Amino acid sequence: MSTASAYLRVSGIDIDVVHKDIKHLHVGVYPPLGRVRVAAPKRFDEEQIRLAIVQRLSWIRKQQKQLQNAPRQTEREMVTGESHYVWGNRLRLKVVERPGRAHVEIDGDRLVLYTAADSSVESRRSVLERWYREQLKQALPPLINKWERELQVTVPKWTIRRMKTKWGSCNRESRHIWFNLELAKKHPNCLEYIVVHEMTHYIEQKHGERFARLMDQRLPDWELRRNELNGAPLAEEEWSA
Incomplete structure (x- = not known):
């Protein structure tokens, strides 16, 4: 045991x-x-x-x-039938070519991308990335507000960015927290785990026994959430910090 x-x-x-x-x-x-x-x-x-x-x-x-350096899943071509993950769910992409503003919607088990017929693969990826970013922008504030109350701390600034080897990062001096854009593809429990993890660094800088105790007290199943996050599918596309 x-x-x-x-x-x-x-x-x-x-x-x-x-x-x-x-x-x-x-x-x-x-x-x-x-x-x-x-x-x-x-x-x-x-x-x-x-x-x-x-x-x-x-x-x-x-x-x-x-x-x-391990190869990730092949880079997405942004065509109908591809798999994309949203909050831990695997959705099939459906590309609808039509005039007007390019945007993304969820329709059942489909991730629908509305775009111009002559749009490039890069522009389609950009539209989807902006949509993922918007999902995180909507999901993070209520979580941060909740855990500011629970931990009795204040998050003055947070940013969403691409990161190659970390799900989140915290500058303890400036109290600035960064969240990996890829979190929009993972289960919401994983996002909350990262929020609590990074905010706990305000209280304890090092990953020592005190840090683990604090995590145990605030989020008892944090290890299960961490394991779920680390076992989630790799990104479909190549990306860098």
């Missing part, structure tokens, strides 16, 4: 640590972003775990690099 999870940060790498009734320490690097998880014997203290991680840093970085 495992005990409560903890966090460590070693040489710039965030490590999830779980103590278990096992004899040997195990290190795993998991897709899609190269999350590192350590299962350690209960008798191991933090320094022993840190030493074991340092000894495996070369292997960990190699595994992370392989995951980051």
Whole structure:
């Protein structure tokens, strides 16, 4: 039986640590972003775990690099029949070519893109990206407001952007939070997990035991949500930070 999870940060790498009734320490690097998880014997203290991680840093970085360079799903051509994800649901794209303003709507299990007949693939992708961004802009304010009350903190500024290796980021000095545009494709529970995670950094900077305790208190199923997020389908298109 495992005990409560903890966090460590070693040489710039965030490590999830779980103590278990096992004899040997195990290190795993998991897709899609190269999350590192350590299962350690209960008798191991933090320094022993840190030493074991340092000894495996070369292997960990190699595994992370392989995951980051792994081919993603083929770049979308923005034609009828393609699969696209919206809030964790897989929808089929339907392209409707007609004059007028290009925009996106959901119709049942279809994601409908209205666009001009001569529109390019790039312009169609741009329309869909703006739509995803709008979904997040609508979903984030009520979540942030809710957790400002729960955590008794204030978020002065937040931004949606493309990020290659992080779902979210927080500058503790400026209190500026960034959210990955890809979150609009994931289940809403995953978005709330990132909101709480980044806002908790206002209270505790490091991914240590205190951070894990705070997450346990505020969002008891945060580990399930994190695992769901990290196990979600990779982006359909290539993108960079």
